[in-house]
Amino acid sequence: MNTIIDWRGHVGSRSDKFFKAILFDGEFLLVGLNCLDANQTQSIHAHDGADKFYFVLEGRGQFVVGEEELEAREGMLIVAPAGIPHGVSNIEKGRLSLLVGIAPASR
Amino acid sequence: MNTIIDWRGHVGSRSDKFFKAILFDGEFLLVGLNCLDANQTQSIHAHDGADKFYFVLEGRGQFVVGEEELEAREGMLIVAPAGIPHGVSNIEKGRLSLLVGIAPASR
Numbered sequence: 001m002n003t004i005i006d007w008r009g010h011v012g013s014r015s016d017k018f019f020k021a022i023l024f025d026g027e028f029l030l031v032g033l034n035c036l037d038a039n040q041t042q043s044i045h046a047h048d049g050a051d052k053f054y055f056v057l058e059g060r061g062q063f064v065v066g067e068e069e070l071e072a073r074e075g076m077l078i079v080a081p082a083g084i085p086h087g088v089s090n091i092e093k094g095r096l097s098l099l100v101g102i103a104p105a106s107r
Numbered sequence: 108m109n110t111i112i113d114w115r116g117h118v119g120s121r122s123d124k125f126f127k128a129i130l131f132d133g134e135f136l137l138v139g140l141n142c143l144d145a146n147q148t149q150s151i152h153a154h155d156g157a158d159k160f161y162f163v164l165e166g167r168g169q170f171v172v173g174e175e176e177l178e179a180r181e182g183m184l185i186v187a188p189a190g191i192p193h194g195v196s197n198i199e200k201g202r203l204s205l206l207v208g209i210a211p212a213s214r
Contacts, residue, residue: 003172005184024186026158029136029210031184051133055162055206057182065110075164077112077138077206079131099162099184103136103210 007057011035011097018042023099030105034098036061036090044087047080052102054078054088059096062089114164118142118204125149130206137212141205143168143197151194154187159209161185161195166203168195 005023010033012019018040024031034042036059044064054063060073065086072078080086090096112130117140119126125147131138141149143166151171161170167180172193179185187193197203 003175003186004170004177004179005186006182007184008182023184024158024160026186026188026210028156028189029158029160029208031160031186031208049135051131051136051210051212053131053136053138053208063111068110070111072111075113075115077114077130079110079112079133079138081133082135101136101138101160101208101210103133103158103208103212105158105210 007033007097007099013037026105028105029101029103031099031101034100036088036096038090038093041089042087044085046083046085047102047106048083050102050104050106051082052080052086052100055099057097057099059090059094060092061096062091114140114204114206120144133212135212136208136210139207141207143195143203145197145200148196149194151192153190153192154209154213156189157209157211157213158189159187159193159207162206164204164206166197166201167199168203169198170195
């Protein structure tokens with residue numbers, strides 16, 4: 001595991017579902033990269049007992065967090081406290097890349 | 108606490124020490140913003156029992172993590188696993204803004 005990581009060197013694409021890479025797999029915190037191609041979606045789900053954030057690295061996403069539906073672009077942080085359902089769709093043509101963090105670490 | 112946060116609306120500056128803002132204060136995860144003006148430093152310290160990351164939002168920093176000293180610019184993730192000493196200095200003229208995460212949440 002590296003100490004310093006440039007997310008741009010870890011982007012990827014899958015045709016069957018959105019791409020995931022692990023950037024840091026700590027004892028208490030997991031930091032990953034999610035890349036969604038056009039029209040790909042991360043279904044709404046919840047992590048019981050774990051807080052999660054997304055940070056938009058590139059692109060624009062349509063997020064759902066709890067009762068809220070919101071659009072977020074590069075530089076925006078989206079937080080889903082433990083137990084709150086959340087998901088995201090890429091509604092643009094370009095790639096949507098997200099830094100994601102989950103604590104406690106879980107996949 | 109908002110679900111969606113644009114860090115650009117939370118930057119700040121202090122003359123006596125670097126600026127800190129809390130963006131998300133969860134049960135398991137704290138996400139904050141640190142802004143270091145030119146020549147400001149976050150002294151080397153360690154969080155026992157908590158993983159930490161920095162993500163460089165703007166500027167360029169000189170980081171220390173354990174035995175490593177490394178320079179990082181916008182878009183780079185720096186990770187300090189629990190117990191590993193870490194710190195950062197702004198060696199440039201412009202502001203250094205960092206998204207920081209600590210899990211379990213602690214200040």
